[in-house]
Amino acid sequence: MSVHKTQLEPTPVAQVHSDVPIQQQGRAHTFTLRSAVANAGRKITTKHGWFGDYDYGYLCMPALPFMKQKQRLPPFYGLHDELPLLVGMATGLQHALAMLAGLITPPIIFANSLSLDASTSAYMISASLIGCGILSLVQMSRIHLFGRFYLGTGLLTVVGTSFATLSTATAIFNVMYADGTCPSTTNADGTITRGPCPDAYGKLLGTSLICSFLEIIMSFFPARVLKRIFPPLVTGTVILLIGASLVGESGIVNWGGGSNDCHNRPATGIFQLCPTIFAPRPLPWGSPEFIGLGFLSFVTIIFVELFGSPFMKNISIIMGLAVGCIVAGATGYIDGNTIKSAPAITFLWVHRFKIGVYPPAILPMFAVYISLAMEAIGDTTASAEVSRQAVEGPEFDSRIQGGVLSDGIGGFFSALFTVTPLSIFAQNNGVIAITRCANRGAGRWCCAFLILFGILGKISGVFLAIPNPVLGGVTTFLFASVAVSGLRVLAYNRFTRRDRFILAAALSFGFGNLLAPGIFTHLFDGVDNPNRGLQGLFDSITIVLETPFLSAGIVASLLNVIIPQEVAEDDELASDDEESQTHMEKELH
Template structure:
């Protein structure tokens, strides 16, 4: 035992007496209160030495392409003393940077199930509140036992996984197809989905059961997980998630809506987009819709060109704001969702029947495997930009704690009436640009998220965003997810074996993406009286119909069973590739750049 904590025989008995044992704790509490009072009452405590002018100064047009400003703010590590104003500013920036990614899934879920505005608004609020609460858990890094932790101890914020979004859409399609959810067919053949909140409850109930898989995976050594799911597998999964969402949600919404109006029926409720009751309905793909989405998209580009570092981190919100201002002025916004939304709300204002949908079990297991894969990559990126070690025992415990928190978060989020919440990667860019990796800023981010969720009118505002505006922004957002997958794939050595595995995986993934119905009728002729076996067939159909699931499974299996190439053959192939790169470099001679994840 160290001298600091031991009591020797020479010490008086009063030192160890019960009446005085609380003295160090009391003095420590007084010291903390004193530091807090000093921080609140002094200029240094509020502002520090951070360069706020740099954070808020836009890039002037004539400065584009010029030299970068050398005056950079100091770097704030995980637990360094952070000025209050900077903590508030960075916390708000983190919250705004992830806001578009948080509101998009519940909006798409509600649209796919034809839910009313009140329920849809609640789903957005619940998502924001759940993300704020579970992000606090991820940042905490609570010690459990031995070398096991809960949370990463980094600014690891969580949000509704896009992997869940893609899979849930396939599950909803199966529910409407097998009669679990009701639909009507018009005389002209147009199918209209009736509201089906029970389907959402089934996804939540199934998620609770399947979350134990990721909890179990968190106790597998991270090095083994990384061996089973190398960049070849994780990159393929992330790439296909982004690409499939662009095709199933982003572009359809850009054109006016991803519901039945996309088929442009001659009559009926969806003859116009988003439906005939909208303020200014138009046929899908009308130039007015395309223009609104393009305006939001271009706003993101201009923000990146001329915006301040603060605005660049929230360019998605800027695109939404610009698009909504123009859409509102032109009369495309229906304010009924705002007026019907409550001023104050919280979790469980609306509830869904939690049940297990057997055909969804297998796909949801695959979702949780993909969530664990994403978590490993995101935690690595967060650790790198936070300037903490990305190897060693401490890093392994961050991986373990993050995956465990992801699994428990999947269980709790379903109880919060939210689909599985997993670690978001968008905030790594905020850390890299602002040079603030401090957890205090992360806690303020969680506070803002919970506040946005509790204020129900904010959810009503998000729900009122016209589909073309949302589509123009989410197309960029989903494409960014695909680019993240490409970047993960860039870590591969790309030997002949690697190219073979990737080609085989993308054969199924891209094929599914371009022809979504190819596996839909696979078991149409097999109607088994055993409901369990029929549910298994339906599960296989859902997996095969989800691009990232089938591509990830093929990549993982082939990566394990295909033998590695001989070392000499691999080096010879890599040398050939290097020669090609050297020839190109001889002509272009690009400057060496420093890349930040």
């Protein structure tokens, strides 16, 4: 990708071309232990090694009204540039904080769906932070395996617990409660109360572990084949519906008071009020107090975008959580018992789950890993662009292959870490763009902060104490941002008649299921006494059909393969490309 420098962009102090391997720049560099120690000593003992020439005022100065803004941009730190220690720490912390809300949300939602206790929920948050920190280091690496195959992207690409798993897991848990795998009781008024079911989470992990081999195998396909099978038309549709379904299933429901049984407003039982009748200030779902708390957090994100510094804009979700929690704490909505009961120090496997395999979940989890491969392809492309690296050619193809392989292996080890499948986090590309730092040193600092946050168990207790309306206010925005990312990917299409037809067919399933959930729940009720294997197949099909992004993604993929491109379309696209290129050249001149 060509990069045009403007007069606002200074020349970096160190004239090192970040998109060229070090050994190819000018003269060969031989790194020894002595030179590494000497370089580390120089960085630690010199002012330039600590601070460099980065404009910290640009990073931290808020955009206040009527305030004259500085026009000079800081230097761009590429993959192989020498990174000052303080810049690495500051930008690494930004990456960690930017992804923090996305890392704590899935375990909180899983715990609420399975009615797990506070100590188990806090452990799940810690495990998510630690596991993502460790496996992000693997994704950022570029380890040569054999031939043209690598492990990792070699870019500043961090991974987090995938949102794609949330919708699928919700459907899987619904089937588990329906078939008696998980306990539930029917109340006098007809409502159903779900009991704690940690074994369901263990079965989800075990099934995920097995299904991860699908993505590992896919990573050895040529990158051009993967990009042909999963073009932007398919990946954009999947990402759009992941975000949209999460807004409806979790975000906006938590904003009203809770996504557990209390959102049905039962007349009796512990969920008569939200989040339960034992909360410090329980209220009926949808009460104005809950709506107001969520709205405060949501508006905070908007104000940070309007007036915040680049540092604050990158952590606007955390700012929204912080302001909402301050007000919620002052008005008595926060229960501090989760903080008191959380351990000071924790790590992986402090709490364990009984690993198992749930056969009806195998087919849906295969589809999840296919969607993770789609995300990896798109997000790796975006990471390469924002890092000023080539987005075509053998090196880029190896980054795609390495990213998909690392995602698959990460899914295997994340299950062993008691964490659900991982995927590359797209929002960190925005941090790279704003901080102008694509150096992997910042990514390693990010991983260190994530692992530290996970080890400090009290931090998980703090996250668990966040009231549902505050969490809902920010996650609604977060999930809507995922949907917007899908729209952005779809915008890469020319939207020919063929594209519009495929998209309409896919969204018929996706939006239909999203707006009328439960339509496929009773699809196989008319089958009399199916055997266990057949019932498992029926449950698998039901889970796929009831998950909007899975059903839409399958339809989009199949139609993209079987509906041929029209010759007239190809000629028209080529003509449009030539016209666009001519117009761009005129604009540049």
